[in-house]
Amino acid sequence: MTASWGLYPSITTTPTYFSSESELKAQLAAAPHAIPRGLGRSYGDSSLGEAMLCTTRYNRFLAFDTQNGHLTCESGVSLAEMLDVIVPAGWFLPVTPGTKFVTLGGAIASDIHGKNHHIDGAFSNFVTQFNLMTANGQVLTCSRTENAELFWATLGGMGLTGVILQATLQLKKIETAYIRQRTLKVPNLAAMMDALETLAKVTYTVAWIDCLSRGDALGRGLIYAGEHATREELPPQLQATPLTLPAKSKINIPLFFPKFALNTLSVKAFNALYYGKVRAKDSTAIISYEPFFYPLDAVLNWNRIYGRTGFLQYQFVLPPETSKAGLTDILTRITEHGAASFLAVLKLFGPGTDQFLSFPKAGYTLALDFPIRDGIFEFLEVLDARVAHYGGRIYLTKDARMKRETLSLGYENLSTFATLRAQIDPTHHFESLQSQRLGL
Amino acid sequence: MNTQKTLYLAGATSDMALAIGREFAGQGWNLILGGRDPQALEPIRTDLEIRHNIQAKTVLCDVAQPEKTIAALEAIHPAPQGMVCAIGYLGDQKKAEHHWEEAAIILHTNFNGCVALLNAFANQLELNRNGFIIGISSVAGDRGRQSNYIYGAAKAGFTAYLSGLRSRLAKKNVHVMTVKPGFVYTRMTEAMKLPAIVTATPEQVAKDVFAAYQKGKDVIYTRWFWRWIMLIIRSIPEKLFKKLSL
Ligand SMILES: Cc1cc2nc3c(=O)[nH]c(=O)nc-3n(C[C@H](O)[C@H](O)[C@H](O)COP(=O)(O)OP(=O)(O)OC[C@H]3O[C@@H](n4cnc5c(N)ncnc54)[C@H](O)[C@@H]3O)c2cc1C
Ligand SMILES: NC(=O)c1ccc[n+]([C@@H]2O[C@H](COP(=O)([O-])OP(=O)(O)OC[C@H]3O[C@@H](n4cnc5c(N)ncnc54)[C@H](OP(=O)(O)O)[C@@H]3O)[C@@H](O)[C@H]2O)c1
Numbered sequence: 166m167t168a169s170w171g172l173y174p175s176i177t178t179t180p181t182y183f184s185s186e187s188e189l190k191a192q193l194a195a196a197p198h199a200i201p202r203g204l205g206r207s208y209g210d211s212s213l214g215e216a217m218l219c220t221t222r223y224n225r226f227l228a229f230d231t232q233n234g235h236l237t238c239e240s241g242v243s244l245a246e247m248l249d250v251i252v253p254a255g256w257f258l259p260v261t262p263g264t265k266f267v268t269l270g271g272a273i274a275s276d277i278h279g280k281n282h283h284i285d286g287a288f289s290n291f292v293t294q295f296n297l298m299t300a301n302g303q304v305l306t307c308s309r310t311e312n313a314e315l316f317w318a319t320l321g322g323m324g325l326t327g328v329i330l331q332a333t334l335q336l337k338k339i340e341t342a343y344i345r346q347r348t349l350k351v352p353n354l355a356a357m358m359d360a361l362e363t364l365a366k367v368t369y370t371v372a373w374i375d376c377l378s379r380g381d382a383l384g385r386g387l388i389y390a391g392e393h394a395t396r397e398e399l400p401p402q403l404q405a406t407p408l409t410l411p412a413k414s415k416i417n418i419p420l421f422f423p424k425f426a427l428n429t430l431s432v433k434a435f436n437a438l439y440y441g442k443v444r445a446k447d448s449t450a451i452i453s454y455e456p457f458f459y460p461l462d463a464v465l466n467w468n469r470i471y472g473r474t475g476f477l478q479y480q481f482v483l484p485p486e487t488s489k490a491g492l493t494d495i496l497t498r499i500t501e502h503g504a505a506s507f508l509a510v511l512k513l514f515g516p517g518t519d520q521f522l523s524f525p526k527a528g529y530t531l532a533l534d535f536p537i538r539d540g541i542f543e544f545l546e547v548l549d550a551r552v553a554h555y556g557g558r559i560y561l562t563k564d565a566r567m568k569r570e571t572l573s574l575g576y577e578n579l580s581t582f583a584t585l586r587a588q589i590d591p592t593h594h595f596e597s598l599q600s601q602r603l604g605l
Numbered sequence: 606m607n608t609q610k611t612l613y614l615a616g617a618t619s620d621m622a623l624a625i626g627r628e629f630a631g632q633g634w635n636l637i638l639g640g641r642d643p644q645a646l647e648p649i650r651t652d653l654e655i656r657h658n659i660q661a662k663t664v665l666c667d668v669a670q671p672e673k674t675i676a677a678l679e680a681i682h683p684a685p686q687g688m689v690c691a692i693g694y695l696g697d698q699k700k701a702e703h704h705w706e707e708a709a710i711i712l713h714t715n716f717n718g719c720v721a722l723l724n725a726f727a728n729q730l731e732l733n734r735n736g737f738i739i740g741i742s743s744v745a746g747d748r749g750r751q752s753n754y755i756y757g758a759a760k761a762g763f764t765a766y767l768s769g770l771r772s773r774l775a776k777k778n779v780h781v782m783t784v785k786p787g788f789v790y791t792r793m794t795e796a797m798k799l800p801a802i803v804t805a806t807p808e809q810v811a812k813d814v815f816a817a818y819q820k821g822k823d824v825i826y827t828r829w830f831w832r833w834i835m836l837i838i839r840s841i842p843e844k845l846f847k848k849l850s851l
Contacts, residue, residue, distance in 0.1 A: 185645060225648040225649065225651065225652035226652045226656055227651050227652075228655075229655045246656075250656055
């Protein structure tokens with residue numbers, strides 16, 4: 166059985182693994198349709214397909230220039246593995262998602278964004294080049310100057326242009342492995358958006374929204390804002406070894422939680438606890454990068470608390486003009502429906518790349534989890550219509566269920582992507598359950 | 606940290622060898638990667654250097670060409686202090702029953718070739734009166750079974766060889782350790798359906814090997830329970846054993 170992070174959908178086929186270009190080429194030739202797969206941290210069916218070419222054994226570091234921060238790896242190296250190597254040398258990931266258990270290939274294919282999108286843009290901004298094995302087994306070098314179209318189509322291309330083999334990243338220089346974190350308690354949505362815009366010069370910002378609160382408190386929550394701490398900012402006992410990696414301690418969730426574990430009440434309790442835990446309206450602390458960027462990674466397999474039937478993640482972005490009205494509308498519907506979301510994360514995006522299928526564009530993005538229950542698919546279709554109404558789009562790497570119409574309303578460059586694909590892969594050798602469903 | 610120390614990995618493209626190499630690299634050992642295919646060795650080399658902050662070099666090691674392999678070993682300066690020999694070839698038992706060529710490759714790779722390489726290295730260590738050899742044999746060498754007895758015979762020979770070598774070099778401050786893995790998930794067993802509860806990952810094997818090396822063990826089974834599984838298998842009377850389809 167194979168499924169991604171949302172545990173829905175699941176299929177009976179299992180991936181194949183390769184550790185060299187020639188093995189990959191043979192596997193690719195043997196399958197009429199195939200899709201690359203990394204660590205399966207996309208939520209739905211983006212990396213599920215008839216045949217899955219898994220990169221996790223294709224995971225060697227190839228070059229690391231500690232002077233200028235250029236790192237070249239095979240695509241199956243995870244961001245977690247990279248951090249172990251680069252942090253002690255004084256470098257950091259230029260863009261990181263909310264989990265470090267994604268591969269380099271997956272990060273490129275989803276053109277991922279982090280808490281610094283409003284300042285630094287998406288992952289693509291820091292990818293200098295990569296090699297790509299296309300449908301006919303040919304390997305092409307892609308960069309902003311070489312095979313540029315294919316380069317941009319692959320960034321956010323969801324594995325549909327080929328298998329990314331090796332890629333080079335420009336890392337970000339750091340003095341310490343710590344973050345100076347500011348936590349703000351914010352009473353409602355309007356205050357939330359104001360605060361995020363006031364904080365727009367801070368490198369990392371993210372808001373956590375308690376989406377069970379209604380009325381005047383709709384959209385209340387916490388903002389976490391952070392900067393890489395300088396050495397002087399550290400407490401004296403840490404200054405001697407400012408780049409030490411955080412200790413690795415893991416809690417595993419070995420069993421699936423029963424369904425009743427996640428009813429509205431328990432989520433309510435959880436949310437109140439979280440919001441209530443923070444007493445001060447505004448506080449600052451020096452913390453390790455680990456809890457700042459990857460709070461959920463401390464609990465391995467947290468996705469299982471939703472039970473075996475799994476959950477859907479829903480992430481969309483709305484343009485700045487419609488964000489306030491749109492977020493109010495959508496959050497109100499969610500609280501009224503009571504479709505409890507364990508997590509709701511709000512971020513401010515800067516301008517996007519405007520290329521092919523890359524998701525981020527200027528505005529506000531909200532991400533929510535919905536356990537799979539009766540009526541949830543219908544409800545999300547209602548939300549789809551609202552997102553479309555406000556001129557937004559839905560993130561492909563989180564999606565397991567949207568309809569073709571929703572996709573085409575949100576992504577302007579679908580036809581240029583289709584044209585390019587028709588040139589390099591006319592038989593759709595690369596195909597996922599998602600690309601079939603969406604006619605990508 | 607022993608930054609000066611160097612370990613030679615024979616069969617460095619093996620997942621098991623590599624995992625063992627990482628245990629040593631984690632303690633600051635530099636590595637020499639012996640293998641047949643320079644293209645396959647290069648990313649392994651860069652990866653070890655970058656992850657473990659050590660130096661790694663590649664060298665030709667093909668026991669089908671023993672002269673070249675030995676010459677390349679002897680040309681390494683300064684000479685490595687230790688070697689892990691993970692060279693092995695499971696082969697196709699059925700094919701080997703009918704084609705002498707397949708049987709010869711199995712016997713040569715697992716036995717003659719390893720003997721040629723280890724003889725040369727043992728002589729170096731004996732002269733220096735210092736160092737160690739870790740030979741990866743197999744539980745398959747503990748008793749011939751119909752499903753893989755040609756491989757098993759070669760491994761039985763290799764086990765006996767290591768035992769004799771150990772007793773010769775023990776007097777010269779050189780330690781020889783025999784490792785007998787049970788089932789391990791590697792490229793060798795990729796196509797086989799292995800019983801999960803008795804199958805180890807290369808990383809588990811590597812931890813066992815490194816711990817045993819530090820304790821100066823002579824012969825280890827890995828995972829540990831294989832010692833008891835093999836005790837039972839060895840104690841089945843031949844009369845009965847021949848009727849089983851193991
Ligand atoms: C807890 C959590 C938090 C997250 N937070 C964020 C966030 O803050 N921002 C964000 O942007 N995303 C976020 N994500 C989503 C995640 O970053 C992406 O889904 C990412 O693509 C997952 O990478 P993966 O290696 O697991 O790839 P998979 O899930 O296996 O695959 C994802 C896509 O990449 C393609 N792909 C994978 N490897 C290759 C390759 N070598 N060549 C070509 N295509 C390839 C696949 O075909 C598929 O389309 C989060 C996910 C989780 C579970
Ligand atoms: N996997 C198990 O369940 C298991 C159980 C017991 C014992 N073992 C033993 O463990 C050791 C490691 O094996 P593995 O499981 O990691 O499998 P493996 O990946 O197949 O390793 C075998 C190694 O031997 C090398 N080799 C083969 N022929 C060679 C030759 N002529 N000259 C030089 N090197 C040669 C291979 O190199 P190439 O990459 O060039 O082919 C490879 O590095 C072997 O001795 C094996 O017999 C394995």
